[in-house]
Amino acid sequence: MSKKTAPRRADYPYVKKVTTRWMDNDVYGHVNNAHYFSYFDSVINEYLISEGALDLQGAVVGFMVSSQCDYFGPLSYPGIVEIGVRTERIGNSSVTYAVAAFAESDDAARAAGSMTHVFVDRRTSKPVPLPASVRRALEAIAKKPSGASRRSE
Amino acid sequence: MSKKTAPRRADYPYVKKVTTRWMDNDVYGHVNNAHYFSYFDSVINEYLISEGALDLQGAVVGFMVSSQCDYFGPLSYPGIVEIGVRTERIGNSSVTYAVAAFAESDDAARAAGSMTHVFVDRRTSKPVPLPASVRRALEAIAKKPSGASRRSE
Amino acid sequence: MSKKTAPRRADYPYVKKVTTRWMDNDVYGHVNNAHYFSYFDSVINEYLISEGALDLQGAVVGFMVSSQCDYFGPLSYPGIVEIGVRTERIGNSSVTYAVAAFAESDDAARAAGSMTHVFVDRRTSKPVPLPASVRRALEAIAKKPSGASRRSE
Amino acid sequence: MSKKTAPRRADYPYVKKVTTRWMDNDVYGHVNNAHYFSYFDSVINEYLISEGALDLQGAVVGFMVSSQCDYFGPLSYPGIVEIGVRTERIGNSSVTYAVAAFAESDDAARAAGSMTHVFVDRRTSKPVPLPASVRRALEAIAKKPSGASRRSE
Numbered sequence: 001m002s003k004k005t006a007p008r009r010a011d012y013p014y015v016k017k018v019t020t021r022w023m024d025n026d027v028y029g030h031v032n033n034a035h036y037f038s039y040f041d042s043v044i045n046e047y048l049i050s051e052g053a054l055d056l057q058g059a060v061v062g063f064m065v066s067s068q069c070d071y072f073g074p075l076s077y078p079g080i081v082e083i084g085v086r087t088e089r090i091g092n093s094s095v096t097y098a099v100a101a102f103a104e105s106d107d108a109a110r111a112a113g114s115m116t117h118v119f120v121d122r123r124t125s126k127p128v129p130l131p132a133s134v135r136r137a138l139e140a141i142a143k144k145p146s147g148a149s150r151r152s153e
Numbered sequence: 154m155s156k157k158t159a160p161r162r163a164d165y166p167y168v169k170k171v172t173t174r175w176m177d178n179d180v181y182g183h184v185n186n187a188h189y190f191s192y193f194d195s196v197i198n199e200y201l202i203s204e205g206a207l208d209l210q211g212a213v214v215g216f217m218v219s220s221q222c223d224y225f226g227p228l229s230y231p232g233i234v235e236i237g238v239r240t241e242r243i244g245n246s247s248v249t250y251a252v253a254a255f256a257e258s259d260d261a262a263r264a265a266g267s268m269t270h271v272f273v274d275r276r277t278s279k280p281v282p283l284p285a286s287v288r289r290a291l292e293a294i295a296k297k298p299s300g301a302s303r304r305s306e
Numbered sequence: 307m308s309k310k311t312a313p314r315r316a317d318y319p320y321v322k323k324v325t326t327r328w329m330d331n332d333v334y335g336h337v338n339n340a341h342y343f344s345y346f347d348s349v350i351n352e353y354l355i356s357e358g359a360l361d362l363q364g365a366v367v368g369f370m371v372s373s374q375c376d377y378f379g380p381l382s383y384p385g386i387v388e389i390g391v392r393t394e395r396i397g398n399s400s401v402t403y404a405v406a407a408f409a410e411s412d413d414a415a416r417a418a419g420s421m422t423h424v425f426v427d428r429r430t431s432k433p434v435p436l437p438a439s440v441r442r443a444l445e446a447i448a449k450k451p452s453g454a455s456r457r458s459e
Numbered sequence: 460m461s462k463k464t465a466p467r468r469a470d471y472p473y474v475k476k477v478t479t480r481w482m483d484n485d486v487y488g489h490v491n492n493a494h495y496f497s498y499f500d501s502v503i504n505e506y507l508i509s510e511g512a513l514d515l516q517g518a519v520v521g522f523m524v525s526s527q528c529d530y531f532g533p534l535s536y537p538g539i540v541e542i543g544v545r546t547e548r549i550g551n552s553s554v555t556y557a558v559a560a561f562a563e564s565d566d567a568a569r570a571a572g573s574m575t576h577v578f579v580d581r582r583t584s585k586p587v588p589l590p591a592s593v594r595r596a597l598e599a600i601a602k603k604p605s606g607a608s609r610r611s612e
Contacts, residue, residue: 003341010478019172021195023329023338027515028581029209033574035494041492042174046231056182056486064492068527078199113491122487176482176491181428185482186370186421187343194339209333217339221374249369268339275334325478327501335515348480352537362488384505 006072006108007100012084014141016043020077030074031081031091036111037067040058040099043083044115051137060128062117065094069113070152080104087142093127159225159261160253165237167294168255169196173230183227184234189264190220193252196236197268204290213281215270218247222266233257240295246280247271248291312378313406320447321408322349326383336380336428337387342417343373349389350421366434368423368441370398375419386410388435393448399433400424401444410448465531465567466559471543474561475502475599479536489533490540495522496526497569499558502542503574510596521576526552528572536552546601552586553577553599 009015018039026032041064048054054062075081084100096116101111121128130138162168166190171192194217201207207215228234237253249269253262274281283291313319324345344454347370354360360368381387390406402422406415427434436444477498485491491530500523507513513521523574534540543559555575559568580587 017172018174019170019195021171021191022198023191023332023340025333026329027331027333027335028520028522029333030522032497033500033526034329034493037493037496038174038176038491042172042176042230045175049231056178057220061487063487063533064490064530066527066529067492068525069297070525071523074522077195078202174366176485176493178484178486180484180486180488181367181369182486183369185344186347186373187340187482190340191338214334216334216336216380217377219374219376220339223372224370227369305312323478324480325476325501327477327497328504329497329501331515344480344482348478348482348536353482362484383501384508420571 004070007112008107012086014085015082017080017082025077030076036069036101039083053133053137059122060119061122062119065116065118067115070109071111073110075110087138090138093129160265161241161260165239167238170233170235176299178230183229187217193238206286206290212275214275215272218269218271221266222264222267224264226263228263243291265281313418314413318392320391321388323386323388336382340377345389346393357441359439365389365428366425367428368425371422371424373421375417377417379416381416393444396444463529468566471545473544474541476539476541483500484536490533495528498542512592512596518581519578520581521578524575524577527576528570532569534569535605544596549597
């Protein structure tokens, strides 16, 4: 549908399965566009939690400040979709992820976009520098995870 | 929370994993009660589809006419929940399922309930006798799946 | 669909409008059963908050321990549904609500059920006696709101 | 949060109320980013349906091919949010909407973005020229709704 070129699985260092749900399909029988963002932030946050970089009860939390997606073809319940994540730009207190959704057997993405997370102090909602554990987790799924120069920023 | 006794995994012949989502958690950090029903009907319908017993574009569709759940303890994103399904009562055009939700490592259900499906003609919304393929799939996950007498009804 | 008798608007002292959403409709073009529970607990909690009886950041929170619904006919996006609430049984630390969903122009409910809320200490998750403000709000929408004897319990 | 400038109510010719739901809030107590897209497409499609320009059972359906949102500040359940819509670019078979979400009492948007709808033949999923009824409805909420020249395109 979108005229951009659909990215490929190999473009995403981190890929995780999500089970679709009956209610994800809309009246046209396809996963509704809003659910893709739910898939994306679920996989992003689960990655950070599994790396010990985010604690839902912790002092630093991540707020999404922008999100964007292009749709290349439909996905549908039932079955599994696979969500790819890559960190695209790691800033002082924010990170932009490249994200994509794949049908289980496909190499070309059905949808691809980006989301930007800002890390803030839970009490004040003010941005804070990325904690070391977060930065480490983000760098591990960057386009060039071996990029030592980034770490020395 | 509920004073009933939580059922066990062995009570459910069919068990399927569901990935939780960030938005399943409410402000208290637990999966909101409404999402359990989404887990249940997603697993029920996916089972029927995988058995060739339900076609989302077919002439016969299943409508939920009642649903009920007791909550014994919380579930939370991130991670996986496991949904158990058993057919409890197979009627002429309807079926009642016993359903339950388990944390990945647990034997006792965190939630358990029931849902009743009525199979109807898509055009008229009138109940129809259970198609043979549906009946076969339902009997395969009944409390006593070996019940040959049911099959010869 | 359900063979029970659909209740009427006059059976519910508190009625509140909910706007349906595109994604509420499933592939059959009807609001998915799970969304009804979301309508119900949204209206219940908003009522308690508006009465000053519930504070999402407060020390006492309400957990749903059981929920149940019978479906008499479909509801669909677009448009408004009206949700009726009545307190059915007010206990020491819990309350059972009777709930129903109406199409905007109808007197007979399309769905009706019940939900039970237990009020707990947020830190310990142990039940606590209903705070006075909660009890007052619950009694105001009881079947017989004039029931002075209840207030003096 | 986003560094862009939040748009104002007057920037949107069509504004419609949406009731928030308990489950819209995530664990941080704010409406999760994915729900904004659900608000947006619910209001867009309801507008088209109310204008007689879209029939959920009709031969021509609208697929979202891209969506984007910047978040300026949080929204939360309980209460009402107001969704603004404007058509930004009306093409041969597609339309891009500018959309925004407002807290009930505010003039500055809490979130603003865009969504692109392509109208397709339901059977073939191929783009079709905008039906006259759709074009009329879209032009009525364009930036310059008086733009007669557009109508004569």
